[in-house]
Amino acid sequence: xxxxxxxxxxxxxxxxxxxxxxxxxxxxxxxxxxxxxxxxxxxxxxxxxxxxxxxxxxxxxxxxxxxxxxxxxxxxxxxxxxxxxxxxxxxxxxxxxxxxxxxxxxxxxxxxxxxxxxxxxxxxxxxxxxxxxxxxxxxxxxxxxxxxxxxxxxxxxxxxxxxxxxxxxxxxxxxxxxxxxxxxxxxxxxxxxxxxxxxxxxxxxxxxxxxxxxxxxxxxxxxxxxxxxxxxxxxxxxxxxxxxxxxxxxxxxxxxxxxxxxxxxxxxxxxxxxxxxxxxxxxxxxxxxxxxxxxxxxxxxxxxxxxxxxxxxxxxxxxxxxxxxxxxxxxxxxxxxxxxxxxxxxxxxxxxxxxxxxxxxxxxxxxxxxxxxxxxxxxxxxxxxxxxxxxxxxxxxxxxxxxxxxxxxxx
Amino acid sequence: xxxxxxxxxxxxxxxxxxxxxxxxxxxxxxxxxxxxxxxxxxxxxxxxxxxxxxxxxxxxxxxxxxxxxxxxxxxxxxxxxxxxxxxxxxxxxxxxxxxxxxxxxxxxxxxxxxxxxxxxxxxxxxxxxxxxxxxxxxxxxxxxxxxxxxxxxxxxxxxxxxxxxxxxxxxxxxxxxxxxxxxxxxxxxxxxxxxxxxxxxxxxxxxxxxxxxxxxxxxxxxxxxxxxxxxxxxxxxxxxxxxxxxxxxxxxxxxxxxxxxxxxxxxxxxxxxxx
Numbered sequence: 001x002x003x004x005x006x007x008x009x010x011x012x013x014x015x016x017x018x019x020x021x022x023x024x025x026x027x028x029x030x031x032x033x034x035x036x037x038x039x040x041x042x043x044x045x046x047x048x049x050x051x052x053x054x055x056x057x058x059x060x061x062x063x064x065x066x067x068x069x070x071x072x073x074x075x076x077x078x079x080x081x082x083x084x085x086x087x088x089x090x091x092x093x094x095x096x097x098x099x100x101x102x103x104x105x106x107x108x109x110x111x112x113x114x115x116x117x118x119x120x121x122x123x124x125x126x127x128x129x130x131x132x133x134x135x136x137x138x139x140x141x142x143x144x145x146x147x148x149x150x151x152x153x154x155x156x157x158x159x160x161x162x163x164x165x166x167x168x169x170x171x172x173x174x175x176x177x178x179x180x181x182x183x184x185x186x187x188x189x190x191x192x193x194x195x196x197x198x199x200x201x202x203x204x205x206x207x208x209x210x211x212x213x214x215x216x217x218x219x220x221x222x223x224x225x226x227x228x229x230x231x232x233x234x235x236x237x238x239x240x241x242x243x244x245x246x247x248x249x250x251x252x253x254x255x256x257x258x259x260x261x262x263x264x265x266x267x268x269x270x271x272x273x274x275x276x277x278x279x280x281x282x283x284x285x286x287x288x289x290x291x292x293x294x295x296x297x298x299x300x301x302x303x304x305x306x307x308x309x310x311x312x313x314x315x316x317x318x319x320x321x322x323x324x325x326x327x328x329x330x331x332x333x334x335x336x337x338x339x340x341x342x343x344x345x346x347x348x349x350x351x352x353x354x355x356x357x358x359x360x361x362x363x364x365x366x367x368x369x370x371x372x373x374x375x376x377x378x379x380x381x382x383x384x385x386x387x388x389x390x391x392x393x394x395x396x397x398x399x400x401x402x403x404x405x406x407x408x409x410x411x
Numbered sequence: 412x413x414x415x416x417x418x419x420x421x422x423x424x425x426x427x428x429x430x431x432x433x434x435x436x437x438x439x440x441x442x443x444x445x446x447x448x449x450x451x452x453x454x455x456x457x458x459x460x461x462x463x464x465x466x467x468x469x470x471x472x473x474x475x476x477x478x479x480x481x482x483x484x485x486x487x488x489x490x491x492x493x494x495x496x497x498x499x500x501x502x503x504x505x506x507x508x509x510x511x512x513x514x515x516x517x518x519x520x521x522x523x524x525x526x527x528x529x530x531x532x533x534x535x536x537x538x539x540x541x542x543x544x545x546x547x548x549x550x551x552x553x554x555x556x557x558x559x560x561x562x563x564x565x566x567x568x569x570x571x572x573x574x575x576x577x578x579x580x581x582x583x584x585x586x587x588x589x590x591x592x593x594x595x596x597x598x599x600x601x602x603x604x605x606x607x608x609x610x611x612x613x614x615x616x617x618x619x620x621x622x623x624x625x626x627x628x629x630x631x632x633x634x635x636x637x638x639x640x641x642x643x644x645x646x647x648x649x650x651x652x653x654x655x656x657x658x659x660x661x662x663x664x665x666x667x668x669x670x671x672x673x674x675x676x677x678x679x680x681x682x683x684x685x686x
Contacts, residue, residue: 052621
């Protein structure tokens with residue numbers, strides 16, 4: 001095999017990394033390099049420096065250290081039994097790419113992941129070496145996200161948390177059975193233990209000692225995970241139930257849903273379907289309702305008997321249509337909790353309604369200016385000059401929002 | 412009648428100072444002409460000196476913050492609109508909380524436009540290495556902002572790229588950062604920047620991080636509008652990526668499953684601890 005040059009390696013190892021959904025670079029500590037001795041800054045919200053034609057943001061240099069892997073996870077392009085071309089970056093190459101891309105303002109930082117080579121500990125050590133060099137030799141103050149290897153020694157994961165802004169460990173699939181079936185070398189209990197360790201360590205770092213000193217900075221942007229959707233038979237209710245557990249028990253910052261999409265040299269075990277993008281989108285909407293709108297999993301998934309979300313309309317609208325007896329709500333008097341449940345009202349709109357109605361009674365046009373989507377909301381609210389009349393309870397209300405039925409193609 | 416000259420560089424402070432004096436003297440909005448960067452020429456210039464600062468003027472903090480954004484908008488009416496709202500605030504102190512007021516809504520919308528422009532500038536400036544040698548490395552970029560956002564955005568670049576020298580040239584204002592000092596200069600035509608080999612690597616990354624099975628062109632263009640493409644080195648690949656996406660996915664589907672490579676059996680034995 002001829003030696004690969006840097007560009008060829010980059011092609012192979014970014015191709016191998018594109019199935020990781022996360023590219024977030026937000027929510028870490030504020031840092032800058034005004035002292036002139038380092039490079040980089042992080043200021044709260046991350047920046048998307050480019051968008052690929054798949055509509056996804058490019059914020060970080062998202063690459064694998066190597067795509068050689070000894071595991072055989074059926075859904076993964078890098079599994080040992082696949083014949084994709086393999087490559088491996090040297091630590092120096094990763095450091096130089098990160099720094100040179102950063103200096104040209106292409107990226108916010110590095111998202112480093114890796115196939116498992118030799119052993120989980122060896123892989124994790126190599127990743128650590130890269131992160132440490134970026135921080136200590138290059139004085140890099142931008143964002144670093146490390147994908148941790150769940151089976152690596154806890155000390156290594158702990159050290160990773162000192163250099164990284166975020167750590168992630170993928171739960172991969174929504175149920176333990178699916179993980180066992182499709183990722184035989186991975187152990188769901190080990191994954192959860194690793195997440196638990198990171199959480200415990202982060203809790204300690206957040207506490208002050210009796211002298212009032214804070215612990216060392218430890219993964220300030222928290223940890224996240226990813227689940228593949230559509231590779232196994234899990235329902236949306238199962239998936240969202242799992243997310244609720246992850247947010248609650250492990251205080252995860254984000255759970256990413258990744259629609260299973262065709263990969264090169266796929267295994268015969270998994271069909272190469274069209275990626276279920278609509279389903280992925282509805283799951284993210286539901287995830288938001290769980291975290292920011294006060295909904296419970298049962299409420300969101302009760303609309304359909306099969307435990308899946310309605311693909312034609314968004315989950316909040318689906319819930320409202322099922323619970324029409326609670327509507328219409330009066331925007332001038334309803335509680336914040338109830339306003340958050342109105343389809344077409346986001347958290348910002350609700351905030352604006354609450355602040356403005358202290359001064360005067362709100363009208364239909366006022367709501368438009370506040371950014372409400374009244375096409376959706378109008379059937380569910382009353383305002384100073386608006387009542388929906390019979391609209392709230394009309395039989396064909398759902399049809400106003402759902403796309404018209406598609407004719408099945410015969411050929 | 413007052414004509415208030417406002418410079419292109421330092422617009423924010425000049426507007427704030429003038430507004431303070433005028434509101435203090437009770438000058439009503441229709442008696443003021445705001446002249447940005449001498450755009451009115453001599454025709455309407457009335458050389459009345461601004462009234463002196465007489466007393467402390469109180470304006471809600473939220474207005475001051477909003478004005479700091481809106482002054483950079485490209486709308487020629489921005490100064491007059493801000494002053495008109497400030498005028499109304501004298502008798503309607505709660506006005507800033509009224510998210511449904513039409514004048515305020517318009518200003519908030521302009522604020523959002525500047526916000527977005529600033530954000531896109533942070534995202535889409537692309538530096539090229541000037542390879543000049545010396546203790547500090549130096550880089551330069553050409554950018555075309557929608558609003559007058561170079562001045563309020565440059566400090567972000569100074570905080571981020573403090574260990575190198577850089578210049579962001581635009582048709583509006585050019586920012587320069589040399590040895591830790593940030594300065595602003597009049598805008599300029601597009602400079603001839605040297606080729607930078609790292610752009611090809613960045614293009615390679617852009618093409619390979621793209622997942623052809625998830626083509627969603629409108630999601631891309633809503634966040635990265637075409638008007639920015641001509642100054643983004645990666646954008647030259649977009650056309651081919653879109654055109655080839657479907658064929659690539661079909662190729663993956665059509666490929667028959669391959670036999671695992673020979674090393675697999677050995678690796679699996681090792682993993683099970685049998686070797």
